Structures are given as C-alpha cells and as structure tokens.
Amino acid sequence: MGRSAPLAVLAGLIFVNCCSKPVISWPANDQDASDMSLPDYDQYLGEYLKPDDSLALLLDYDGTLAELTTHPNLSEMSVEMRQSLRNICNSGKAFVSVISGRDVDGVKKKIGLENVIYSGNHGLEVLYPNGTRQNQGIPKEVADNFDKMVDHLNREVVHHGSWVENKRVSLTFHFREAEQKYIPEMAARATEIIESYGYRANPAHAAVEAKPPIEWNKGLAAEFILGTSFDENWRQRKVIFAGDDTTDEDVMKMIKGTGRSFRVTKDKDLVTNADHKIPSVDAVYHLLKWIESRICG
Numbered sequence: 001m002g003r004s005a006p007l008a009v010l011a012g013l014i015f016v017n018c019c020s021k022p023v024i025s026w027p028a029n030d031q032d033a034s035d036m037s038l039p040d041y042d043q044y045l046g047e048y049l050k051p052d053d054s055l056a057l058l059l060d061y062d063g064t065l066a067e068l069t070t071h072p073n074l075s076e077m078s079v080e081m082r083q084s085l086r087n088i089c090n091s092g093k094a095f096v097s098v099i100s101g102r103d104v105d106g107v108k109k110k111i112g113l114e115n116v117i118y119s120g121n122h123g124l125e126v127l128y129p130n131g132t133r134q135n136q137g138i139p140k141e142v143a144d145n146f147d148k149m150v151d152h153l154n155r156e157v158v159h160h161g162s163w164v165e166n167k168r169v170s171l172t173f174h175f176r177e178a179e180q181k182y183i184p185e186m187a188a189r190a191t192e193i194i195e196s197y198g199y200r201a202n203p204a205h206a207a208v209e210a211k212p213p214i215e216w217n218k219g220l221a222a223e224f225i226l227g228t229s230f231d232e233n234w235r236q237r238k239v240i241f242a243g244d245d246t247t248d249e250d251v252m253k254m255i256k257g258t259g260r261s262f263r264v265t266k267d268k269d270l271v272t273n274a275d276h277k278i279p280s281v282d283a284v285y286h287l288l289k290w291i292e293s294r295i296c297g
C-alpha cells in the first residue's frame with residue numbers, strides 16, 4: 001500500500017444520508033473488498049433456485065446495486081450490473097423490483113430499465129412499468145402540507161451550506177456541509193418546523209429526515225408489490241432479495257423461511273435477518289450473474 005493509500009481510505013470513509021442511520025461508503029476499488037473471496041452462490045442458492053423456476057428478484061439500490069457516494073447525484077450503477085439486470089428482466093422468467101430510499105422517479109432514472117417495478121421513499125411510492133403509480137395512504141391534509149414544509153425549511157433553515165433533498169413524499173434536510181457553529185440551532189429548528197406540519201422528524205447522520213406519520217416499511221412494500229403483481233399464492237414463488245441497510249431488514253424478515261436474502265456488509269459481527277452476508281456491490285454483481293446463468297441457461 002503506497003503512502004497516499006491511508007488518505008484514500010479515509011477519504012472513502014464518508015458518511016452518507018440515504019438511510020435512516022449513518023452508513024459508511026467505501027471507495028469502489030476498496031482493497032479489503034477485492035481481497036475477500038466471492039460468495040459461493042452454488043452453495044447458497046443451488047438447491048433453492050432451479051433453472052425452470054420463476055423468480056421474484058427484489059433489490060435495494062444505494063450500497064447494493066451501486067456504491068455509496070458522498071452525494072446521491074454522484075451514484076452510478078456499473079454498465080455490467082445494468083446489463084446483467086437487463087438480461088434477467090428480459091429472460092421472461094424473472095420479475096424484478098427495486099425498492100429504494102430515494103424518490104421513485106430518482107431511482108428509475110438511476111436504473112434506466114423499463115420492465116422493472118420501482119418503489120421509492122422506502123416503499124411509500126410504487127411505479128409500475130405501465131406508468132401506474134401507487135402511493136401508500138398518506139392522509140390528504142398531511143400530503144397537502146408537504147410543499148409548505150419544504151418552502152418553510154428553505155426560507156428559514158437552508159443557509160451556510162445546508163440543503164433540502166426533496167423526495168416528494170418525504171425529505172431529508174442535510175447539514176453536513178454547514179459550518180459547525182450553525183448546526184445545533186439549524187437542526188433543532190428544522191425538527192420543530194417538520195413536526196409543526198404533522199411529519200415525523202427522524203435524526204440521521206448530519207441530517208434530519210421528515211417522514212409522513214404512517215406505519216410503512218420496505219417489508220410491507222415488498223409484500224404489497226408481490227401481492228399485487230402475482231396471485232395470492234405468490235409465497236410459493238422463489239423470492240431473492242439483497243440490501244445493505246437496516247431499512248432492508250424488514251424485507252429480509254418478511255421473506256425469511258420462504259425466500260433467500262443477502263445483506264451487503266463488511267461487518268462480520270452484524271446481526272441480520274438475512275440468510276447470508278455478502279461483502280460488496282461487486283458480490284451483488286456476481287449474484288446477478290449467477291442468477292442470469294441459472295435462469296437464462
């Protein structure tokens with residue numbers, strides 16, 4: 001490792017706010033990840049997914065299909081990952097849904113494939129390939145307050161480097177680039193403003209998230225998407241899921257025992273509902289390639 005390598009590693013340890021708790025992004029060429037051997041998907045899935053099975057493949061985006069980055073706009077899925085996902089979609093044997101914390105149009109833009117069911121805002125929004133949209137029951141009076149809340153935050157607390165990520169149904173008020181001396185008051189006032197409009201204010205790393213006051217999560221969203229896309233016997237179908245964050249655990253719980261799930265993490269001690277831990281986005285790529293070869297023949 002060269003003299004500049006420790007700095008590069010430090011530069012890669014950047015906290016991002018796409019999720020409800022701090023997560024760490026690693027550089028794409030992270031040495032630790034490349035040193036790890038790839039998971040043995042024959043062993044993990046060989047008995048579960050047979051060549052003639054029809055598959056429901058559910059995936060998170062940030063940290064799963066694409067490396068985490070310092071700003072959501074910088075995230076890109078690799079050409080190879082997109083091609084493999086496209087091949088699976090076009091196989092005629094797989095149903096693919098991407099469930100993300102981003103807004104639904106944002107995640108569709110990042111993936112760029114047509115025959116995928118996209119879900120955004122941790123499952124609050126669903127966008128079907130035919131353009132049909134389904135938003136989970138946010139009370140009208142709360143939804144009507146959303147734009148007013150965004151305006152109020154922009155007027156009062158967006159200054160000295162802070163900004164609002166408007167996800168249409170929820171938002172994240174980011175202040176990691178603001179000067180430290182402004183942050184305590186900025187965060188406290190943002191919390192007050194968010195709550196005054198009937199939204200839940202959740203602290204996140206260098207951010208406050210505003211979420212509508214309804215009980216919903218990625219697990220319920222996955223169940224909803226599978227239930228509306230298949231008949232009531234969808235639980236007999238083969239379901240595979242991969243995600244990298246605590247919000248993905250709800251999906252892992254939901255399919256436990258019937259499906260197969262993978263948690264992307266380098267933390268060997270992490271407790272998870274997933275069937276297996278895999279170390280990196282690259283390992284997800286190899287999961288897709290394994291599935292592709294399995295069902296596309």
Ligand SMILES: [Mg+2]
Nearest residue numbers: 060062063244
């Ligand atoms: Mg993620």
